[in-house]
Amino acid sequence: MFAAFIASVGVTLVLILFPVLHAIELSFYQSQSFVSERTWVGLGNYLRVLQEPGFWRAFSIGITFSLITIVLQVVLGIGCALLLDQPFFGRPVVRGLAVLPYLLPTVVVAVAFQWLLDGSLGLFTIWAEKLGFGRPAWFEDPVMAMLIVVVASVWTWTPFVTISFLAALQTVPKSLYESARVDGAGSWMRFWHVTIPMLIPMLMVIVLLRSIWMFNKFDIIWLLTKGGPLSATEHLPVMAYRRAFMQYDVGGGAAIATLSFAVLSVLILVYFYFYPLDGKDGAK
Template identity: 35%
Template sequence: MFVGAAKVPAAPTAVGTRRRRTRLLLLGYLLVAPAVLWRLAVAIYPFLNTIYQSFTNNSPLAGVPRFIGLDNFARMFHDPVVMQSLSFTFIFTAASTLIQLVYAMGIALLLNRQFRARGLVRAVNLLPWAMPAIVIATASQWMFNSQYGMIDDLIVRVLPFRPIWLADPTLARMVVILLDVWKNAPWASIIILAGLQNVPRELYEAARVDGASSWRTFRSVVLPMLAPLIFTLLIFISTYRILTFDLVYGLTQGGPGNATTLLSYQIYQLAFTGLYYGYGSAVAVFAFLIVLALCLIFFLFMRRSENAL
C-alpha cells in the first residue's frame, strides 16, 4: 500500500510574520494602557494643571480666574513668609541630609560587623522608618511638652533649667531636624549596608597587607567604592527633605510663628487654607525647580564618581 509523503509545513511568509508582530505589539499596548491612563490621570495631568494654574490668579476669593503671567512668581520673592519658609527649607534640607548620611554610615558600619542576633538588630533598626511620620510627630508633641513631657522631665532631673522646645524658634527647628534624622536615617543605613557588603574582601586584605589603618582603609577604599551609592542617596534624601510635610504638620504646624514652616507646608497653607490656588501653584512649581536642580547636580557628581572607579 502506497503511503504519501508527509507534508512539510510551509515557511511563514514575511506578511504573516509582520501581522503576528503587529498583533503582539497591539496586545502589549492594550495590557499597558490601563496603567498609562491611570498615571496620566493622577500624575501628569495634575502636574501640567499646576503649571498652568501658577500663571493665573485662580482663587474663590478673586472671582473668575485670569491669566497674570509671572506675577505670582514675582509676588513670591517679595513675600516674607514664603522667603522665611524657603530659608528654613534650605537649612532643614542641608542639616538633615548631612546628619542622616553620617549617622546612617555609622549604623551601617556597625551592622556590617559579625555579632549575635545581627538579623534581629537590623530589623529593629528599621522600626522608626516603618512608623508613620504623623504618628511620630503627634507622639513627639507629648514628649517635648514643657510641662509634662518626658524629655523635659529627664533634663530637669539633671540640669537646673527646663527648655521650652516647641515655643522657642531655634529649639523647635532643632527638634524638627533631629526627629527627621531619627526617623529616616535607618532606611539610608540599610542602603549603605548593602553597598558595604558589595565591597570586595580582597580590597580590605590588600589594604591590611599595605599596613593601612582602619580610618585610612575606610577613606581610601570604602568611600570611593560607595561614592556612586552615596550620591544616589543624596538625591533621594535631599528631595524628600524639600518635600517633607507630615512631620511639620503633626509636630509644630509651622510654629512658633513661621520658624519651622517648610516650603511644602507653606504650599498647603496657601492653597488649602488660604484658597490661593494660583499663588500656591506658583510656589509648588518653584519647589519643583529646586528639586530638579538638586537632582541634576547630584546626578552629575554621581556620573563622575562612577567614571572614576
C-alpha cells in the same frame, strides 16, 4: 508586556503628570478656591511671591533643614551600616529593629515626639525639670522647634540610609580589605581608601533622593510645628499649603509649589549632568 506598559503610563499620567500640570496651570490664575471663578494674571503670582521676604525666608529655611538632616542621615547611616555589617550575636534581630523607625507612619512619630515633649506631662520635660533645667518651652523657642523637627526627621529616615549603605557594603570585595591589611593599612585607612570609594555611587544616589524628599518634606513639620513658632520652621511646602488652603490664595500657593518644583528639577538636572545614567562623566 504591552498592557503592563500602558497601565504604568496611565498611572503615571493620572497620579503624577496631570496634578503637576494642573498646579502649574493654577499658578497663572488668581482664585480663592479650587472651584471658584479664576482670573488670568499670567506671571503676576510669581512676581508677587518672589517679591515677598517671607518666600526667601522659607526658601532658606528649607535649604538649611535639608542640609542639616541630609548630613546627619548620611553620617549616622554610614556609621550604623558599618556596625551592622560586623559579625555579632543577634545581628539579624538588631538589623530588623534598626529599620523600625522607618516603618512607622509619620503621624505616629509626630504624636510620639509631642507626647515626649509635652509641656506638662512629657517624659523629656519631666527629666529636664528633675535635672534642674526647669520646664523647657520646646515648641515655643524657634531654635528648639527647628532642632526638634531635625531630630525627628533624622530618627525617622536614617534607617533608609542605613539599609542602602548596608546593601552597598555587601558588594565590596573582601579581598580589597585583605590586600589593604597586608599592605599595613589600619582600620581608618581601610575605611577611607577602600570603603568610602566603593560607597561613592550609593552616596550620590542617597544624597539626590534625600535632597528631593527632605526639601519637599511637609508632613513631619506640619504635624509637629505647623511652621511655627514665628514661621521659624515654615519652608516652601508649608508656605504653599498655608497660602492655598488657609489664606485662600490658590494661585499664590500654586506659584510657590511650582517654584519649589523648579528648584528640585534644576538639582536633578545638575545631578544627571555629573552622574549620567550611562555611567560616563558628564562634566567636560
